[in-house]
Amino acid sequence: MKAKTLAWGIAVIIVVGAGIVLSGVLDPSYKTAAIDQADTPIPAQLIARGKYLAMAADCTACHTSKDGAPFAGGVPIATPFGTIYGSNITPDKKHGIGSWSSADFYRVLHDGIAPGHPVYPAMPYTSYRSISRADSDAIFAYLRSLAPVPVANRANDVPFPFNIRALLRGWNFLFLRNSLPDASSGSSDEWVRGKYLANGLGHCTECHTPRGALGQLTLGKTLQGGDLGDIHAVGITPGQLAARGWTTADLQHFLAFGIAPQGSAYGEMHDVVHYSTQHLTQADNKALVRYLTGDTPLSPAALPAQAGPAPGTEKVIAAGRPLYLALCAGCHSANGQGKPNVTVALHGNSTVRNEQPHNLIRVILAGVSAKQFPGNQGRQAMPGFDTKLNDQQVAELANYLRASFGGLKADVQPGDVASVRKPK
Amino acid sequence: MSLTKTPVSMTINGVLVGPFDVPESLMMLDFLHEYANLTGTRLGCGQGVCRACAVILDHDDGTSEEIRTCITGVGYFAGRKLRTIEGHASRDESGNIKELSPIQQKFLDFYSFQCGYCTPGFVNAATVLVEKLKRQPIDKADVETVVTDALNDHLCRCTGYVRYYQAVKEVILSTPGLTKERPHES
Numbered sequence: 001m002k003a004k005t006l007a008w009g010i011a012v013i014i015v016v017g018a019g020i021v022l023s024g025v026l027d028p029s030y031k032t033a034a035i036d037q038a039d040t041p042i043p044a045q046l047i048a049r050g051k052y053l054a055m056a057a058d059c060t061a062c063h064t065s066k067d068g069a070p071f072a073g074g075v076p077i078a079t080p081f082g083t084i085y086g087s088n089i090t091p092d093k094k095h096g097i098g099s100w101s102s103a104d105f106y107r108v109l110h111d112g113i114a115p116g117h118p119v120y121p122a123m124p125y126t127s128y129r130s131i132s133r134a135d136s137d138a139i140f141a142y143l144r145s146l147a148p149v150p151v152a153n154r155a156n157d158v159p160f161p162f163n164i165r166a167l168l169r170g171w172n173f174l175f176l177r178n179s180l181p182d183a184s185s186g187s188s189d190e191w192v193r194g195k196y197l198a199n200g201l202g203h204c205t206e207c208h209t210p211r212g213a214l215g216q217l218t219l220g221k222t223l224q225g226g227d228l229g230d231i232h233a234v235g236i237t238p239g240q241l242a243a244r245g246w247t248t249a250d251l252q253h254f255l256a257f258g259i260a261p262q263g264s265a266y267g268e269m270h271d272v273v274h275y276s277t278q279h280l281t282q283a284d285n286k287a288l289v290r291y292l293t294g295d296t297p298l299s300p301a302a303l304p305a306q307a308g309p310a311p312g313t314e315k316v317i318a319a320g321r322p323l324y325l326a327l328c329a330g331c332h333s334a335n336g337q338g339k340p341n342v343t344v345a346l347h348g349n350s351t352v353r354n355e356q357p358h359n360l361i362r363v364i365l366a367g368v369s370a371k372q373f374p375g376n377q378g379r380q381a382m383p384g385f386d387t388k389l390n391d392q393q394v395a396e397l398a399n400y401l402r403a404s405f406g407g408l409k410a411d412v413q414p415g416d417v418a419s420v421r422k423p424k
Numbered sequence: 425m426s427l428t429k430t431p432v433s434m435t436i437n438g439v440l441v442g443p444f445d446v447p448e449s450l451m452m453l454d455f456l457h458e459y460a461n462l463t464g465t466r467l468g469c470g471q472g473v474c475r476a477c478a479v480i481l482d483h484d485d486g487t488s489e490e491i492r493t494c495i496t497g498v499g500y501f502a503g504r505k506l507r508t509i510e511g512h513a514s515r516d517e518s519g520n521i522k523e524l525s526p527i528q529q530k531f532l533d534f535y536s537f538q539c540g541y542c543t544p545g546f547v548n549a550a551t552v553l554v555e556k557l558k559r560q561p562i563d564k565a566d567v568e569t570v571v572t573d574a575l576n577d578h579l580c581r582c583t584g585y586v587r588y589y590q591a592v593k594e595v596i597l598s599t600p601g602l603t604k605e606r607p608h609e610s
Contacts, residue, residue, distance in 0.1 A: 322499050325449050330495030331471055334449035342471045380473055 021173050022166045027113050030103040030133075035141050042141045050142025053135050056284065057128070057201040058276035061268075062086035072096075072149040077122045079228075081215060082158030084122040092148035105140040106133055111172065118168035120156070121175075126217060127203035130179060130196065175216040180205055183223050184238045184294030194291025197284055202276070204292075207233035207268065223292075225356065230366065231267030232358050234350070242298035244353040251289045255280065258373040262350035266368045267359075278374045303348050303407045313403040316410040320400020323393055327385060336405045342380055352406040360398050361412070361420040364389070391417040432502045436460055437511030452493035452501055453477050456508060464509040464544055470494050474579040478545040480507040480552055487559070490545075490552045509544035512551065526595050527551050534591035538582035545578050550592045557602040564603045567596050 020026060035042055054060075063086045065074035073088040091098040097105065100115060108114045112125035119125070131139075161167065180199045184191075198204045207226050210218045225235035234240070241251065245262055254260040258273035265273045280288065325334065331343040338345035346352050351359050367384030389397065391414035398417075399410035432455070433442030444459045456462045456479075468476030472495035481491045482505040491506075512525040524532070527550045537543045553574040562570055571592050580588065596602045 321448075326497035326500035329449055329497060330451055339471065380471060383472075 018170065022169050024113075024118075024166070024169060027169075028107065028111055030106050030110075033102045033133075033137050035137055035144075036101045036103075042145065046138050046141045047145045048142075050138035050140065050145075052279070052281075053139050053201060054142055055276055055279040056197060057131070057139065057203070058272060059089065059139075060275040061271055062122070063089050069149040069151065071143065071146060072151040074151070074154055079120075079122055079215065081120075081162040082156065084120050084156045084158065085154040087119075087153050088149065088151055089143055090146055090149040090151075091144045092150050095150055095152050096148060097143065098148055100140075102137045102140045105143075106136040109136050112168065112176070117165045118172070120158075120165075120168065121171065121215060124203040124206040126176060127180065127200055127206055129176065130200040135201075171214065171216070175214070177219070180217075181219050181222045183236075183292055186290065186295035188290065188295050190287045190290045191295050193284070194287035194289070197280075197288045198291050202288065204236070208236050227358075229268060231269075231362055232356070233268070234354055234356070234359065236292060238292065238294050238298050241293065243301045243355070244350045245300045245303065245348050246293075246350065247300050248289050248293050248297050251292065252285050255288060256285055257375055257377065258371075259344075259377055259379075261345065262348060262353075263344045264371065264373065264379050266363070266371065270371055273373075301353075301407070303353075313410055316396070316399045316403050319396040320398075320403075323389070323397045324400050324404075327388070328397075331380075331382070336401075341378055343382070344379065346401060347405040349405065352401050353408060355408065357398055357402070357412045357416060358420055360401065361394060361417050364394055364397060365417075365421055386421065391415075391421065430499065432498055434501045434503060435505040436462065437507055446498055448497075448499065450498045452479075452496050452498050455498040455501075456493060462508050462510050465493060466541055466544055467494060468542065468545075468579070474542065475545045475549070475577055476542045476579075478548050478578070479509075480548050482506060488552050488555050490549050507548070507551075509547055512547060525551065526599065527554060527592070530591040530595045531588060534587045534594070536583060536588035536591045537580065542578060542580045546575065546580070546588055549575055549578055550588075550595070553592070554595060554599065554602065557596060561602055561604045564597065564605060567593055567603065571596070 034040055035046070059071065062075050062077060063071045063073055065072070065086070068074050069090070071089045073086045075086040077084045077086065088096040090096040093099050104115050108119060108123070109125055109128040109131050111129075112119050112121060112123065156163070182195065183198060183204075186192075186194075205217060205222060207228065208223045210221050210224065210226050211228070212218050223236050224240070226233040234244075246254075246260075250260040250262060254262070254265070255273065255277040257278065258265040258270060264270075277285070277288070328346075332338055332346050336345060336347035336349075351363065354360065363382070365384055365386040368379075368382040370381040371379045373379070385394070394417040395412045395414045398412040402408040402412065403410040427447040427449075429445045430448045431443045431445050433440065433444070435441070436456075441460050444455075446455060446459060453465060453467055456465050457467075465479060466476040468474035472492045475490075475492060477492055477494040478490040479493055480488050481501070482488050488507075512528055513521045514523045514525075516522050525547075527547055531537065531543065531547065531550075537546070553571070557570075571589060575588070575592065
């Protein structure tokens with residue numbers, strides 16, 4: 001009897017507690033700032049700083065659609081819970097953030113609570129939470145300085161029960177953390193700045209960390225690689241970067257130009273370089289890489305200097321080499337060195353050297369669209385071979401690349417190809 | 425260092441070619457020029473963009489596709505059937521041209537090209553399109569879109585795309601069986 005009363009008591013407490021959390025009475029609120037005073041002119045310097053920070057935070061990626069006005073929203077973000085559309089963050093009073101205060105803006109970055117309702121964690125407030133109030137105000141000042149664009153927000157396509165926004169307060173209660181795990185070990189000023197850039201503004205973890213059943217970041221596997229989208233966001237822990245041959249200098253060049261000896265940016269990472277990382281100052285670029293590699297970077301894993309088969313892989317080579325010479329060597333060259341301004345080298349390529357063959361298979365099947373990079377560099381389109389090669393042949397080709405140019409085991413199976421080929 | 429060689433043979437324009445011992449990394453375009461003595465296929469960009477080097481690959485099921493020979497290795501064609509620009513016109517027994525193919529003739533009638541460098545690729549692509557429409561006729565209203573989709577990737581720097589476009593459209597509309605009238609809507 002006593003136990004039953006206790007159980008009832010706990011149940012009531014949980015229900016009441018959940019009710020309180022979901023109701024929003026616990027939502028935090030913040031003070032407005034000087035920039036909210038209508039008669040106070042906003043310094044041009046603050047707006048310029050906000051513009052830089054907005055690029056570092058890559059607001060454009062989700063808030064500017066391909067054929068739309070800057071920051072007017074409309075970008076579809078596919079999630080396992082439905083499609084969410086980036087919102088209008090121009091200072092339009094009806095559709096944008098024209099009637100918000102800097103406190104409202106800080107709260108949506110810090111807590112995921114917009115005026116009137118919580119936002120979905122497709123908005124990376126799980127990362128933006130560590131953005132300082134001063135930087136939030138600068139971004140807000142910049143956005144307020146833009147021309148208002150009267151474009152209505154597109155309704156999200158999210159089915160029941162995920163369309164009940166109040167539940168997001170429960171999600172925040174369970175999963176929103178004040179800080180994210182460190183990607184590497186370090187303590188230098190540069191590392192600390194890099195942590196702020198990567199964990200906060202850059203929100204790297206949102207794509208590069210695997211997610212759990214409710215869409216939460218699996219913090220125990222921070223930056224070990226996410227699997228949303230056709231092209232997976234690869235693991236970028238210090239160990240994984242070193243295993244694929246990345247040096248700090250090459251990473252710095254990659255983030256600034258989208259191209260490195262290990263390959264060029266494709267998939268969503270190309271947009272990240274295009275809209276965000278290429279604009280980082282040299283100091284911030286170096287800091288970001290310092291944080292990703294740590295204060296004591298690991299040495300990149302060695303590859304044989306000459307492209308060639310590892311001992312014991314003769315059978316793999318015999319099966320895959322004819323396919324490589326027939327379909328790939330015309331652009332990537334017979335020894336995998338690539339061609340400047342045409343194609344990447346495959347010898348030592350980061351995708352080829354990735355233990356997880358998913359992206360390699362995906363690129364062989366679907367190809368890559370033509371890309372432009374800073375510094376007047378380009379990579380032409382690569383055709384996809386999904387109709388030309390069967391699963392067995394794609395596996396043979398992938399294994400040839402791994403064994404000849406990647407220093408990896410030739411262990412890709414036709415079944416691996418079939419699972420990548422299968423539409424989600 | 426010696427090049428690794430591999431034997432290849434194939435059927436080009438209905439004639440068995442080879443076997444030749446060729447370097448294993450030889451591109452098909454070089455095979456056509458240097459081994460098969462067929463020099464009509466053009467090297468343009470050499471990196472698969474301009475499609476001047478496109479030839480026709482014939483599949484056993486009767487379908488055909490265009491394929492870029494500057495970026496496709498000779499090994500891909502081993503044992504297969506293909507057609508090059510030399511194979512379109514009909515010839516008499518001594519090899520003289522009797523009649524051009526409908527696509528070739530219309531390109532001439534419309535003065536579709538000036539320098540002619542890209543023409544072999546265009547002839548092959550347009551021919552592949554006509555053959556596809558024989559199997560799968562389209563609505564007359566869709567002809568312009570279909571021609572654009574089929575030839576869009578081919579680069580021409582002289583005549584501004586208008587005349588070859590008109591020529592292909594004319595062939596499609598004047599050849600029975602390539603188009604169908606959309607049923608009248610009541």
